[in-house]
Amino acid sequence: MSDVIHLLPDSVANQIAAGEVVQRPASVVKELMENSIDAGASKIQVKVIDAGKSEIQIVDDGVGMSDTDARLAFERHATSKIKTSHDLFSISTMGFRGEALASVAAVAQIELRTRQQTDELGTCILIEGSKIKSQESISCPVGANFIIRNLFYNTPARRKFLKSNITELNNIIAEFEKIALCNIEKSLELYHADNLLISLTPSTFKQRIISLFGKKLENYLIPVEAQTSIVRISGFVTIPEGAKKKKACQYFYINGRYMRNSYFCKAVQSAYERLITEGEQVQFFLRMEVDPSRIDVNIHPTKTEIKFEDDNAIWQILSASVREALGKYNAIPALDFDKQGCPDIPVVGSSNSIGLPQVHIDESYNPFNTNDHATSDSVHKWQQMYQTLTNNQQAKPASQELNFSEFKDDGGFDIVGEGSTLFQFGKRYVVVLKNDRFVFIEQHRAHYRILYDRYIEQLSQRKGFSQGLLFPELIHFDVVKLSVFNLIREELIVLGFDFSDMGNGTFSINGVPDGTADVSPQLLIENLIGDENLSGRSVGEKIHQVIASHLAMQSAIAIGQVLNQDAMENLVKQLFATTNCKYTPDGKPILHFVELSQINKVFM
Template sequence: MAKINVLEKQVAELIAAGEVVERPASIVKELLENAVDAGASSVTVEIRRGGISYIRVADNGSGIEREDVAKAFLRHATSKVRECDDLGQITTMGFRGEALASIAAMCRVELLTRAAEEEVGTLYTISGGEEESLEDAGCPVGTTITIRDVFFNTPARMKFLKKDVSEGNSVAAAVEKAALGYPGVGFKLIRDGQVRFQTPGDGHLLSAVRCVFGKEFSENLLPVHYESKGCMVDGVICKPTSARNSRSMQNFFINTRFVRSKTCMAALEESYRNALMTGKYPSCVLNLTIPPQTVDVNVHPAKIEVRFADEKSIFQLVYYGCKTALGIANLAPELKAEDLQQNPSKREVAKPAAPVQQRMSADAYRMTLAQKVEHLKSAREPVYDQTEKMDSVKPSAPVRFPGIRVSPEAVLAVESPVPVLQKVAQTSSRPAPVISEIHLEPPEASAPGETSAETLYDGARLIGELFDTYLLLQNGDELILVDKHAAHERLLFNRLAAGGLAEERQLLLTPVSVQLSPEEHALVTEHLTLLSRVGVTAEDFGDHFVLVREVAPILADADLPGLVTEFAERLSCANGNLLPGQLEELYHRIACRAAIKAHDRTPAPTLEQLIRLLQQDGNVGHCPHGRPVAIRMARREIEKKFGRLG
């Protein structure tokens, strides 16, 4: 039988240190936490060779008194915790008293510090856990710790370090997280003699975000502020149009401590449901302020993972906070001249070629310009006359509209569009759906600087339709392009989600019977009320059939058997209990089936009615798939593209 030995102090310290110090980034993280806890307003981090050979962290905090300097490097020596009850009230970043001891066990450490009440500073050196010197030194108030030769006495751990660049990137990430968690502290990172980034420490999160992630990222954010049951979430989230291909830009903080939380991540992504395309993920910098006794930060040596006493309340806090912020999101992204490239995706990965300067005489330039004008005139199609009034059109003169021809009957039906639209639909290649009047509550006021639906479409004039898919509107000095399918789909989805199809019904001339499996039949007949809420009135017809007799007008042309079957399948997968997210997905599918289709010709009155409904609804920024409903382009950008601004 193997004999049990008591490990020597040095061996035990190396093993314990390995749980805290994994790489240079671990060291920087622990030292940054100590600097913040010391009340520093300015912290400078300098590294060389990715932090493997040299790390220096300097702060202007309270410093360490001389009598406590050596004690600070003892294991489990801390000023943050005294009794067992203190573990439930942790509000500081560091508290275990393991950081400095672990670092000193594996590195060569030099500490220079002075407390405010002391006239002379202290220089302390310790290497491999063995104290070397303690002497007087001149220095400002604060603490500077210099680390050299990481893992010098544990070569086995050196083998697991990555290249200098990778280790340096990890250190930079640690400093960035600290800068985002503490915007009131100015952080500077110096890497191999070059300043990589510096935050102002002005207390504004956007300032820190701009310094860490850049101007483009910071300009596409929405502020978040939400309180519930004594908890609060603050920060920023990205606009749906700025979602990324990965979750790498999701940053969560609990009481300013950076954490990785599946609960917060799931709540964030759930709040973007029906606003993002598949494969896109939202970005965020969110700080949750919650009572310290409701979260356990002592479940992981690096304090990256935490455990909540009530996961559900945390989920709801993040979900409703982000959902509220998205409710006032910009409805239409602005398209700029530099975005009008023939291959935008290629532009992102390829550097643009240097412009080629051409010399041309004035006569040659005029001749070239005249040729282009003549070419445009010959290729130009009839365009809808913007000055022509609908009420002045005579029955004998049909209105010219890009891509469609509207009969005189449709033109005269503006005052009572629904009956005539039904008549016009009979002559089209595909029936044009009737856009029923949707009664909506007035949208909430938008945040300053945001574009509401009313502002976006108020005063807009319909000037044409492009490719039988996109509506062209002019509003002041802006051109607005609206995806008619996406717009109608979102309007229908909003109405379904609000229960707006529960009342209106249209009797079918021929009832539609739908055959289901025994299990599905039982579930559907048990949830006929829910089926009615989505616009389908059905009844049990016996022998595993249900009979659809009435539907909401917008579903008159929909595939009713497919709709009922899909409803049954979703009930079956959910064991008869559709969760809110699953119900939203069902609404999404129904809206997609019933909406105006792209590439189909649509009468002008229908399109004008669609614009009016968009103006009424305050939440039509994106279709349920996550694609934008509209994009804007300023007149200045158009004129810049044509070279009119020089």
Template sequence: MADIINLLPDNIANQIAAGEVIQRPASAVKELLENAVDAGATEIQLILRDAGKELVQVIDNGSGMTETDARMCFERHATSKINTIDDLFAIRTMGFRGEALASIAAVSQVELKTRRADSEVGTFIEIDNSVVKKQEPCQAQVGTSIAMKNLFFNVPARRNFLKSNAAEMRHIVDEFIRVAMSFPELQFSLNNNGQELFHLEKGSLKQRIVAILGQHYNAKLVSVKETTDYMNLNGFVGKPETAKKTRGDQFFFVNNRFIKSPYLHHAVMNAFAEMIPSDSYPLYVLFIEVDPAHVDINVHPTKQEIKFDDEKVMYAFVQSAIRHALAQFSVMPAPDFDLDPGIQQLDAIQQPFTPEDQALSVGSSIYKSFTQANQAHVIDKGSNSNLKNWKDLYEGPRPSSGSSSQHSFPSMPASEPRHMPSATASVIDERWQEVGTAQRVPMQVHQQYILSHIKSGFILIDQQAAHERILYERYNRALSEAPMATQQSLFPQTLHLLPADAVLISEMLADLHALGYDRSLSAIIPSSCGAPRPIFKPGTNRQASKG
């Protein structure tokens, strides 16, 4: 009987491994940027075409590679960061498995130029589907330039699963921001189709946060810094007013490596408890420094999920550090008092408190029992005590008999009960029950829901959800049938967008035009922090339809 188990060829094995490491262009961007950081680069450029599908190129001024290293780096499990088994428990570099470049070369066409500072010439290597097509000396700058072209050209099924350019570009921007946020001391730039989206100069962590997330965060960041023998925590959290309904401004870094940790995110949410709504997410950029021996980062192909040897300690430390920072900077929730307007109409507030009334109040036994020392617990049991007249504080004035002891306080009539809408006082009021079925009309409950009669009972409609659905149907008809009627606006509105949002907007201009907005995207202008700030102009068209 013939044997049926065979070893896979290297090119097939590399393509299978690439399926775990390189899922989309953003995966390659992450690996190449991390390699540039590990090479000791201080300036890193990312160049893209067609949202990374046609080209992903990373240029750095790092240490570069020798001719032998340039060839070996494309072999599977070839790395300069692991020599012994103990090195796995002391990893401080971004990459260590030696799978990234081998996986990239298995599903794309790669060109590499590299030169060390002590070499007169560099090395050029061209690889196609894991096969070295060319290797020769070349003239190159100190550092490394690696270009990945035509991703998944040899795996059409994988390429067909890629999303639109806008969606893929958003993933790339997310990976770029995570690496750039990890190393504010390095200079980063991102160029897409000849347009520079990011230019981040070297600076402090706060400057990098403001440059990426926006200038409006400059005065709304709270510094977090705690140091212990077990771990260190530093970074920034946003003030409660910066919380958003959507995720996106949450960053956790462990030893400068971006991670996703729902467990630690829950600790941050608990620290902000009662300061922000339960469905909002605070801004935070937090760096945890811990001994690598206490962390296992080799649990996921993308290295974004890690394990701590004692997660409870990490949870408690993060939560307490954020609470301490918020208390230190006097960031506390503001009290929300719901004052009944009827209180303002009471005689005690509207009528003046005359000097005679003040003298009588000071002379009463009730006043003395609360103002004199050691008298608050004393109760006068004498027959002349005025405690039995405590109701006089709230009842109307009695006829005065000329005696100061029988003087009554100014009248304080009880306030009228607060007026509450009938819909909030009862789900179905009397009017609803009296009218016939055919005459029953929908009614509003709590200014949030619509209650309507149906044959089998009643239906409760969420106003907000219903309104969104109506708008969705209207916009959907505008996209599929005839565009909405528009009218020129005298003063067009201008929206300042972050680069990541501008990328999405640029891909949606045709659809926005069908919805009644003029398609115009102005040039990029630099902000004060060095980050380009695209400006999207909704233009001179505005919807003229009702609603």
């Protein structure tokens, strides 16, 4: 039997390795930015086109490479960071495995221009699928300029499974932010299709956090400092009011390297025990410095998983440091047991005289005299109070009344008309009784369906109605949210929103769609942008349905709202005029029919 085991060609081996190192365009940005940092660059520019699918360009002013090094850098396990196995236990650079460039070159077309300070001319190398096509001397600035084109061009299956542009761009921004937070002394810029998304100058750690995540976060940050023989901790955590239900900013750095560590996250979370509600996530930006010989970075090709020799001790130190910071800056509510619940007793001065209590009796009062003025006056006040309570039970109509004729369901049932009776049940259901038949209508879902159809029609006809705000509200977006907002901004304007660009990601909300005045426009837009269903879509992938559904759900009548007779009739008429009166846009039932015969069966 012939031999069947053989060595794979380098090009195939590189493509296999690329499956671990290069997962998406964001992976390329991460690896090349880390190389620029190791090269001592003080300024790094990242430019992407088509969310990195078509082109990624990384330009730095680092030390550059010689002709030989530029060619050798694309070979597997070629690196300048380590030389012996002992160096693996004292790693101080971002990269060390020598796999990144070889993996990228295996699945993309690369152009590299680089020059050292001591050289008059630089070198330009063109590589496709791990094969060097050309290398020549050129004139170029000191540093390196990587251009990666057509990522996964030779692995169509990998390219097919890339997400939409907005999702891939958000992943690139996330990797950019991770590197920017731990390199505050460097100037960093991120461009997408020649549009500047992020521009950062050298600053303090706190200023870098605010530049990336908005000024609103500044009011919640408190510093954390701790120094022991095992670890040195510095950074910021937020006060309990800064916790979030989802998408909280949680960043750990070890010796300048971003890492994921759920164990240490629990240490920070434990410091907020009984300070935040269940399900909320603490936000933190913490840097730790540990002796490189006491950690192992060589766990995963992405180098974000790190093993610690003293993880239990660091857990205790981290938790204690956060607790100390919360207490030092009064983030923990204080309980004064000497004064808690005590009555406020005024202090009596020596000059004040205390008199005996006086009792006043109305000798003219006769409880049997029904014509007494005081009694009639009291009864009149009770009648006024009762009338006030009755009036308070009347709610304003849920929406503007439209001219509708009587509508019928699929079975020909005349839902609103002569002989029908409407009433509200449990402050949730509108019940219609007619011809020995009950119809239970869930008011929130019914209004949700009505508004959804209205918004869809406005978006399709590109014509909505705006209601101006007496006091415009300001809303600020970070880079990730700004990219989503720019995607849907035109559609929001069609619906009736009116925005003014104030610069630096801040917008003034001057008007809102008709019928949403009772909902906070700032909260409405923030919830819409945070919708996970929206971030993964493009304009051509039913984005109108996502916007209409979210706005309609936020603006619909709330469960528990009391409706008067006119509001109930108007709601029922508009519901049976929609495209689907039986189900909400997300498939939940709106109404339920109960026949008299069904009730009779219960008592048989």
